[in-house]
Amino acid sequence: MIIYSAIPLAAVGGVLLLWIRDLPFSISAGVGFIALFGIAVLNGIVLIEHFKELKKEGRFNNINDLIKQGTKDRLRAVLLTAMAAALGFLPMAISTNAGAEVQRPLATVVIGGLITATLLTLIVLPVLYAYFNKPKVKSATSRNGIVTTSLMIFSIAAIGQAQQQPIDLETLIPMALENNASIKAQELQVDHSNELVNSAFSFDKTQLYYEFDQNNLAINNKPLRVLGIQQDFKFPTVYFTQKKVNEANVALVTSARDINKKNIERKVTIAYYQYQIARKKEVALKTLDSLYTNFSSMATRRFELGETNYLEKITAASKQKQINTKYLESRLDVVLSYNELKKLVQSSDTLILVAEKDLKIPLERIDVESSVELDYYRNRISLLDAQRQLEKKQLLPDISLHYFQGTNSELNSSLYGYQVGLKIPLLFGGQSSRIKASGIAQQIASQEYNEYDIQLKARYEALMVRRNQLNNALSYYEQEGTALSDEILNTAQGSFKNGEIDFYQFIQSLEGAYEIKLDYLEQLNQYNNVVIEINYLTL
Structure with a gap:
């Protein structure tokens, strides 16, 4: 479940860059979000799986040391994956040729989402992994903190999702x-x-x-x-x-x-x-x-x-x-x-x-x-x-x-x-x-x-x-x-x-x-x- 936290983190960047470029949320933008979520989740899988491998080796007594080493090891892989996808979509984002109105929202969503998803994946995912791998102490305070954190993450992803209202003939004229x-x-x-x-x-x-x-x-x-x-x-x-x-x-x-x-x-x-x-x-x-x-x-x-x-x-x-x-x-x-x-x-x-x-x-x-x-x-x-x-x-x-x-x-x-x-x-x-x-x-x-x-x-x-x-x-x-x-x-x-x-x-x-x-x-x-x-x- 920790891996799927990359989805709202990626959505924040996609929505934000759409807003900055003054582009509407269209079908092509929705397709872009689908592609974006796949890449963001993939980066999360690369990072979390490496954490698990290091934990099985038993070389680290402290969870913080394990996370630092794992993040260093997978930093290049995560960045290269994100950069390759972002640079691949860059020509579509700045295109002005025929069909550009369909390409621009798709590429904008992917590039913006990858920027925030990559940064937040390298920061938020290790924090969440450390939090959920601590010795479990049941308390009302911890449960409330988890709920509050989850609500904040999904609220941030939801804020700014502005869909253009469909237009009828009375508005077009x-x-x-x-x-x-x-x-x-x-x-x-x-x-x-x-x-x-x-x-x-x-x-x-x-x-x-x-x-x-x-x-x-x-x-x-x-x-x-x-x-x-x-x-x-x-x-x-x-x-x-x-x-x-x-x-x-x-x-x-x-x-x-x-x-x-x-x-x-x-x-x-x-x-x-x-x-x-x-x-x-x-x-x-x-x-x-x-x-x-x-x-x-x-x-x-x-x-x-x-x-x-x-x-x-x-x-x-x-x-x-x-x-x-x-x-x-x-x-x-x-x-x-x-x-x-x-x-x-x-x-x-x-x-x-x-x-x-x-x-x-x-x-x-x-x-x-x-x-x-x-x-x-x-x-x-x-x-x-x-x-x-x-x-x-x-x-x-x-x-x-x-x-x-x-x-x-x-x-x-x-x-x-x-x-x-x-x-x-x-x-x-x-x-x-x-x-x-x-x-x-x-x-x-x-x-x-x-x-x-x-x-x-x-x-x-x-x-x-x-x-x-x-x-x-x-x-x-x-x-x-x-x-x-x-x-x-x-x-x-x-x-x-x-x-x-x-x-x-x-x-x-x-x-x-x-x-x-x-x-x-x-x-x-x-x-x-x-x-x-x-x-x-x-x-």
Whole structure:
């Protein structure tokens, strides 16, 4: 039992290094712990067995001297064993190539665990061996000390074991929206447009001037020195119309951002359910592959015993290879769908996903008229209408205000004056063309809106028809097909074992049963894709 104390000692280092490197506890990390515990226990066996050999020789009267000598003798062996394993896993721990996200946790656990396990094995194991090989004196105090020590060791191993909670779709979508760089850019663009709203109230620079003109004489026939200020304004309604243009642009940019968000949500949902269905297919094909492997071996054994012919043997082997190929393809599909999902979420951490029980996506009620794409077209029409109104306002006169004061050395008080003027666009042919062009642009946007509206409603109707077709097909599998498949499989296995059906009948039954399961998953995948297209309706 002393040897197994190396297990919690090793776990401490594995968990600690996982935490330092900010790596999650994954399946590969669990495999690493299994390998780590084997090496740690092996080192403990090497040390404790040598202690026993020295004790049998009877050369040491003192247990402390025996432990010191035994530890010195086995120090090199323990260190070399740990170093060889740790250095062997080092390339995996620092790898950045394909599959590194699986290799790093495994290697990190082994290296971290070996460091602590080696140090603590050389310290704790000799102490425990000396403690349990002392003359036994039963007392409550000693028993309490043993219990306390054991609890402390296992508590240390337990502390820090943090498992990442499985993530579902409701968690993945906000993660994807938060991490996506294009969404961040569009959020900044919305902020940029909001800041420009009040830029509508921008005025020309104020003119300050000093003038001296000998022809400009006062009543005393002395020239005036004039100081003046002048400011030009557009017609007041122009500023408010420009503000409406800026506000309409904010609405358009916001609609573009919402369209991008909807698109990302749709892609994440598709990738998530494709991953879930790929996992289900992998499980089904793994089971089928296991059955075919067993019966291929059985067919080979029957051929060796002369109970069957060569044709049955090679047919079984051929079927097993075909199913194994499909199984390997299903595993690749799982990896590809996982990588696609991780790419969309844009997370550097390993994603541990919930295993969904119900893979059928519910159909949401949607209002086609409230589609964000139609909102985008409506906002575009509003923007063009505001721009057209602004072009019309440019025909209004600009206003000019002018105030000045003049004096000379012989005047007792300053002379003042002011001027109010209008800048009327008498030559407005070019502006008139711009007004007409903006009206045409608005008409174009209106026609594009109508076209998109018609196409979107037609796509919605087509998708609903397709959804109803697939739902009817799924109803068979859900009500009868799945149960029938399980019944066929169980009956076929029992009948074949009892000799009631031959090999070929058994193969046909297996294929029929699992074909129903796989067809159901394929139909479910098509159904989900159609429902996602409806829930996130777009062209």
